[in-house]
Amino acid sequence: MLGQHFLHEKRILLKIVDALEPGPEDLVVEIGPGQGALTFPLARRAGRLLAIEKDYSLVEGLEKKKPDNVEVISGDILKLDLARIIDRYRREGETIKLAGNLPYHISSQILFVLLEVKAMVERAVFLFQKEVAQRITAGPGSKKYSPLSILLQNYFDCRLLFQVGPGAFSPPPRVDSACVLFQTRTKPVFFPAELEQDFFDFLKIIFGQRRKTLARNLEGAGYQKEQINKILKNLSIEEKIRAEDLPSDSLFAIYEYLKGRKFLPENRGGR
Numbered sequence: 001m002l003g004q005h006f007l008h009e010k011r012i013l014l015k016i017v018d019a020l021e022p023g024p025e026d027l028v029v030e031i032g033p034g035q036g037a038l039t040f041p042l043a044r045r046a047g048r049l050l051a052i053e054k055d056y057s058l059v060e061g062l063e064k065k066k067p068d069n070v071e072v073i074s075g076d077i078l079k080l081d082l083a084r085i086i087d088r089y090r091r092e093g094e095t096i097k098l099a100g101n102l103p104y105h106i107s108s109q110i111l112f113v114l115l116e117v118k119a120m121v122e123r124a125v126f127l128f129q130k131e132v133a134q135r136i137t138a139g140p141g142s143k144k145y146s147p148l149s150i151l152l153q154n155y156f157d158c159r160l161l162f163q164v165g166p167g168a169f170s171p172p173p174r175v176d177s178a179c180v181l182f183q184t185r186t187k188p189v190f191f192p193a194e195l196e197q198d199f200f201d202f203l204k205i206i207f208g209q210r211r212k213t214l215a216r217n218l219e220g221a222g223y224q225k226e227q228i229n230k231i232l233k234n235l236s237i238e239e240k241i242r243a244e245d246l247p248s249d250s251l252f253a254i255y256e257y258l259k260g261r262k263f264l265p266e267n268r269g270g271r
Contacts, residue, residue, distance in 0.1 A: 007101045009168035020125040022046035031100035098124035118155045124182040133178035140247045147203035150248045154190045156182040190248040206243040214243045231257045
């Protein structure tokens, strides 16, 4: 069973279905359906459902029990091209929604899969280890606020909906879980999609050593102290501040000045 913890509590399963809001015009993609506890309640309300399962012994069981509107795909979601799968199965007019009770050991990697198909997906609901859910939804001032938080929140309204205790699973995990809703935004809110990788690399630098100030992390990456201090002063940001204490739009403004996409007032018009 590849170390999965299967969700069995019906009340929680129905809360996940309600959060996803599947309808007759939706193609739902479920990642890691396991024994089908969430699959079948989703399928009753969705137009169609694709269930992607890595464990072939579980695939066989799903194939035997599946209703007509469910297609079971055998494969590892981290090795499959999800965008291509969606393109292949999607019918005209269908809205794409994602769901899943995710294995803890691949939950962070699944978030990058979600980012790869962000332009195709309207809504997603996943169960994570509680600590991962808190990182996804964290804001400035939190120790859990991170580059990944900023990346996800740029494209999705991320909400921690409810927590789930170990007793709702079989076998019970050693930690609590939490359900997160990802509602796709009409457009990115902090930075344009074409700068995603470069800005993400920048964020990893400034969050790299969290005990250090933003300025010290930037100096360590090769930026000039004088330039850093001028930018912070121009943005009315304290020199001793840490990256985790600044909102995403401020971090992006710093990035733009340092990368020469914006110029300080006294330098406007030239480098």
